[in-house]
Amino acid sequence: MRMHAKSGALLAALILAGHAAPVLAEGHLLAVGGMLRASNSEVYEKLIELAGGRQQARIAIMPTASGSLGSSKRFQAELQALGVPAERISIVGIDKQNYQSTMNDAAVLKPLAEASAVWFVGGDQARIARALYNADGSESLTLKAVRGVFDRGGVVAGTSAGASILGATMPTAYGVVMDTLDFGVAAKADQRGTALLKGAGLFKAGIIDQHFDQIEETSTGRAARMASYLVGQQPARGFGLDTNTALWVQPGGQLQVLGEGYLTVMDAAEARKEFGLYGTRLENVRLAMLGQGDRYDLGSGRIQPAEGKAAIEAGNEYLVGNQLLTDLSAVSAVSRAVLYGLADNTATRQVGLMTRYNPANGYHYGYRFVFSEAPGFQAHSRFHDSLTNYTVQNVRLDIAPVDAFLGDPARSSPSDAAASRWPDAVRAVAFRGLMTSDAANRFEPKRALTRFELANALQMTLAAEPVLDQLPKLADVPAAHPLREQVEVAVSNGWLQAEGRFDGERAVSRGEWALACKALVERFRRAPLQRQASLSDTAGLPAPLAEAAALLVGEGWIEAAGGRFEPERPLTREEAAHSLARLIGLAQST
Numbered sequence: 001m002r003m004h005a006k007s008g009a010l011l012a013a014l015i016l017a018g019h020a021a022p023v024l025a026e027g028h029l030l031a032v033g034g035m036l037r038a039s040n041s042e043v044y045e046k047l048i049e050l051a052g053g054r055q056q057a058r059i060a061i062m063p064t065a066s067g068s069l070g071s072s073k074r075f076q077a078e079l080q081a082l083g084v085p086a087e088r089i090s091i092v093g094i095d096k097q098n099y100q101s102t103m104n105d106a107a108v109l110k111p112l113a114e115a116s117a118v119w120f121v122g123g124d125q126a127r128i129a130r131a132l133y134n135a136d137g138s139e140s141l142t143l144k145a146v147r148g149v150f151d152r153g154g155v156v157a158g159t160s161a162g163a164s165i166l167g168a169t170m171p172t173a174y175g176v177v178m179d180t181l182d183f184g185v186a187a188k189a190d191q192r193g194t195a196l197l198k199g200a201g202l203f204k205a206g207i208i209d210q211h212f213d214q215i216e217e218t219s220t221g222r223a224a225r226m227a228s229y230l231v232g233q234q235p236a237r238g239f240g241l242d243t244n245t246a247l248w249v250q251p252g253g254q255l256q257v258l259g260e261g262y263l264t265v266m267d268a269a270e271a272r273k274e275f276g277l278y279g280t281r282l283e284n285v286r287l288a289m290l291g292q293g294d295r296y297d298l299g300s301g302r303i304q305p306a307e308g309k310a311a312i313e314a315g316n317e318y319l320v321g322n323q324l325l326t327d328l329s330a331v332s333a334v335s336r337a338v339l340y341g342l343a344d345n346t347a348t349r350q351v352g353l354m355t356r357y358n359p360a361n362g363y364h365y366g367y368r369f370v371f372s373e374a375p376g377f378q379a380h381s382r383f384h385d386s387l388t389n390y391t392v393q394n395v396r397l398d399i400a401p402v403d404a405f406l407g408d409p410a411r412s413s414p415s416d417a418a419a420s421r422w423p424d425a426v427r428a429v430a431f432r433g434l435m436t437s438d439a440a441n442r443f444e445p446k447r448a449l450t451r452f453e454l455a456n457a458l459q460m461t462l463a464a465e466p467v468l469d470q471l472p473k474l475a476d477v478p479a480a481h482p483l484r485e486q487v488e489v490a491v492s493n494g495w496l497q498a499e500g501r502f503d504g505e506r507a508v509s510r511g512e513w514a515l516a517c518k519a520l521v522e523r524f525r526r527a528p529l530q531r532q533a534s535l536s537d538t539a540g541l542p543a544p545l546a547e548a549a550a551l552l553v554g555e556g557w558i559e560a561a562g563g564r565f566e567p568e569r570p571l572t573r574e575e576a577a578h579s580l581a582r583l584i585g586l587a588q589s590t
Contacts, residue, residue: 010452026252027150028159028251030050030158030162035211040260043246044079051154054083059084059116059461061089063095064096064128067096090115092109094142097128099127112142121161125165125197125199127173152270163210165200166202167206171226175394179192180280181354185229190369205298206238208218209226210241211241214333221329222240227271244259254298256294257296263291263296264334264396267301277424278410283398294309294391303391303393306389318344321346324351327521328353338350342379343390344381348372350370353368354366356433356438360456360482363433367399368406369399370399370400371396373394378391378393413426413430421578424586426581434580445577448507449507449575449576451506452504454516456483460486462523472498474502487502510567520583529554533555536562536564562565
């Protein structure tokens with residue numbers, strides 16, 4: 001045991017000494033936007049080259065972001081197929097289960113001490129972050145070892161989550177389309193609206209985001225979230241990578257694009273942002289799109305199109321005019337807007353929409369995106385391998401909320417919102433479709449909330465999934481019912497009770513609301529309620545319900561005049577709206 005301890009201490013000292021020694025050579029960074037295909041020889045060959053070549057490379061694979069070793073083993077096999085000897089590739093033994101016991105274990109980190117390249121696989125970047133920093137916020141031995149590879153002149157690389165972790169700040173991947181516009185930048189990971197976490201700090205020029213061409217369900221709307229979270233950042237620049245596409249950062253700050261897709265560079269230094277009742281409004285975000293072979297100087301911001309690209313002169317555009325793009329969350333829709341609606345088009349403005357709807361009654365709303373030519377706008381292109389590859393710079397992006405008629409949402413807010421105790425809460429909730437008005441645009445704030453309406457509000461707010469082994473069999477909610485999925489989510493998660501029938505039109509009691517609201521608040525905020533109130537009329541209630549009521553009243557989520565909770569009294573729609581608005585920071589406690 002003593003010898004083992006000395007060996008570990010010696011290795012730790014070597015890792016730390018390597019990190020603390022004078023920097024002999026600045027390293028390289030290689031960030032991939034996810035879904036790197038084995039056929040992308042340009043990216044693989046660049047990684048191997050920067051690692052020292054096939055026979056000299058020592059590549060350490062970090063599996064921490066993934067839920068299994070599958071992607072690490074596949075990458076290992078792909079490197080071997082390209083001629084890297086198996087003994088020169090290691091999978092570091094730090095995963096999502098054991099990171100707390102391994103992230104400061106020098107014996108586990110030995111491959112990093114010897115590596116000329118580090119590769120972070122994809123998955124959840126928050127898992128990697130937890131292995132890079134100790135509980136007190138100090139750097140773990142893992143981060144110091146990774147930085148040691150960089151300081152020795154090696155390459156630190158990664159795909160998807162493994163790309164985002166390279167920056168000093170990184171975005172989380174939780175949520176669905178438009179979340180950051182609807183709910184703002186989140187305070188912590190796993191909340192609606194993108195959160196920004198601390199990354200490895202190797203890339204200091206801005207934030208790296210990935211899956212920008214939105215190939216997967218969880219990736220939709222990433223251009224929208226980047227535009228929102230960049231405002232106020234230092235520096236306020238973002239680098240959004242398409243899948244199977246890489247950015248290579250060289251010593252000295254030169255960046256080059258590799259692979260088949262595009263790198264979107266956003267700059268929000270001069271942007272203006274408002275967040276309020278009707279979501280997010282953004283003005284004057286600037287962006288550029290760089291294709292294969294294009295270069296970008298991180299210091300000056302200068303863009304150098306790849307060799308062979310020619311400027312698209314006025315009168316030589318491929319397309320004449322454009323039309324409204326109705327779904328900017330679709331695959332490559334933002335690229336289409338910039339490249340074909342603006343760069344290679346006679347038009348100087350391209351308009352698109354990102355929308356969301358409520359299945360209860362088809363209510364829909366969204367955001368209008370306007371891409372336009374800013375001063376200094378330029379576009380270059382070349383035709384290669386039957387495809388046109390572009391470079392576009394100095395595009396302006398403005399984003400504004402719109403109602404179903406593509407107008408100002410304030411003009412179509414519920415006609416009776418002013419009749420509520422909390423009119424702004426009603427307006428905020430109604431705009432986002434968390435609760436909706438009737439066909440006559442009446443919210444009916446004093447009316448009792450129904451169980452169908454509550455199930456729908458829970459799902460619209462939490463975007464949760466059903467618990468498959470707890471799915472209810474309900475005789476009164478057929479498969480074709482528009483709220484079937486919402487009811488299944490609410491019941492299978494235990495937020496609402498149902499045995500055989502759901503009784504969706506029945507009024508929700510304050511007792512039912514207590515259980516549902518507790519789940520709503522704790523799941524949305526990712527933190528438990530703690531402060532309890534003393535209530536005089538809950539002694540005979542089931543313990544979970546009584547506890548929920550005490551916590552909600554104690555923390556101001558629901559009123560209890562004179563200490564009486566009145567669990568059987570119906571809950572009004574305005575009471576539910578007030579709680580939902582408070583969740584997103586647009587209402588105060590009761």
